[in-house]
Amino acid sequence: MHVFDAAAVHAALPWPFLIEALRKAHLGEMPASDVVVQSDPTGGEAQFVTLPGWAPGGPIVVKMVGVFPHNASLKPPQPAVQGLVALFDGKTGGPLLVADGAAMTARKTAADSALGAALLSREDAEDLLIVGAGALAPHFAEAHLAARPSLRRVMIWNRTVARAEAVAAQLREKGIDAAVTGDVDGATARADIVSCVTMSDTALIKGALLRPGTHLDLVGAYLPTLREADDAALTRGAIFVDNRNNMQGGGDLSQAVASGAITWDAVKADLFELVRGERKGRTGADQITVFKNNGGAHLDLFTASALSQTLG
Known part of the structure; x- marks a missing residue:
């Protein structure tokens, strides 16, 4: 059994390898998957999530991950999402590899959105806005740039400016033209791709501010109580999802459906x-x-399978 640290x-x-691996994986069948969510028994916001997935005739994945929203405020800070991903042989049940859960989550989540951008954003897009400056933010910037x-340019917005500055500096160290903006509305109106993490x-994100041709990537609102874009963003845009199985769980779509702004x-x-x-997908330059x-366990399975390909 092989062990991969972060x-x-x-x-x-x-990124190019993983995005292409995800594209090829989506040519096949949707793996069987499930999710078990356990909440902090003390009543806190933390959760522990177990996501098993099994590809027809293929491998099995089990992702075991904690979601601890306040980890960023720890000293030193820790990722809000961390744990382990294990891949098993689908014929024997034997373990094939185990990998760092935070790194696998960052990789598969960003590559998922990057594949969406490759299929849906304009080919001449130049300005990328990343909304949020958590652990996933630099990965999303790099993945979108690869896709x-x-x-040409990356703008970072975050409520805490110091965190946005840290992400921008990290990207600049890699030769990326990245800067911080304190005006999320103004940046939304200028961006060709907006990615909310x-x-x-x-x-x-106010839908009224989106320029014609903008691609809006919504990632973080994974619970019905969370939201990143208003109803206008959803009524003005053509809506796509990574998979239909999990789409009712997130707040952006479910709240818009509840308000009557859209239907499923x-x-x-x-x-x-x-x-x-x-x-x-996209039907015109101004759309x-x-x-x-x-997200979902199928993406963990696709990513872990891609990782296993590197073993030779």
């Missing part, structure tokens, strides 16, 4: 349908596209 995961899964090479419970029929396609060519990254 550094080994990041080194083994460069859409036309991007927060745990906000109030909408940060507004979701035009998921990644499986887009990759297979069964449904159309606003909205991609909801819901």
Whole structure:
């Protein structure tokens, strides 16, 4: 059995390789998957999530991960999401590898959105706005840049400016043109791609400010109580999801449905349908596209399978 620590995961899964691996994986069947969520028995906000997935005729994955929203305030800070991902042989049940959960989560989540951007954003997009400056933020910037090479500039917005400055500095060390903005509304109006990676419970993105042709990537609102974009963003944009199985759980879509702004029929396609060519993606340069990254054990399985390919 092979063990990958965080550094080994990041080194083994460069963005172009992983994005392409996810694209190819979506040509196949949706793996069987489940999710078990346990809440902090003391009543706190933390959760522990177990996500098993099993590909037809293929391997089995089990992701075991804690979601601790206040980890960023620890000294030293820790990722809000961390744990382990284990891959097993689908024929014998034998363990194949175990990998750092935070690194695998960062890699698969960012690559999921990057695949969405590759399929839905304009090919001439130049300005990327990252909303949020948590542990995932630099990974999302790098993944989007890999998926859409036309991007030239990255703006970072965060309620705590110091965290945004830290992410921008980290990106600049890698030669990326990154700067901090204190005006999320102004940055939204200028961006070609907006990627939201927060745990906000109030909408940060105003749909009225989105330019024609913008691609909006919504990641963080994984609970019904959370939200990153308002109803106008969803009514102005053509809505796509990474998968339909998990789309009712996130706040951006479920709250818009509850308000009557949209119905579930507004979701035009998921990644499986887009990759297979069964449904159309962007239909024009001025169309606003909205991609909801819901996640799921199938993505952990696809990413762990890609990692296993690097073993030779």
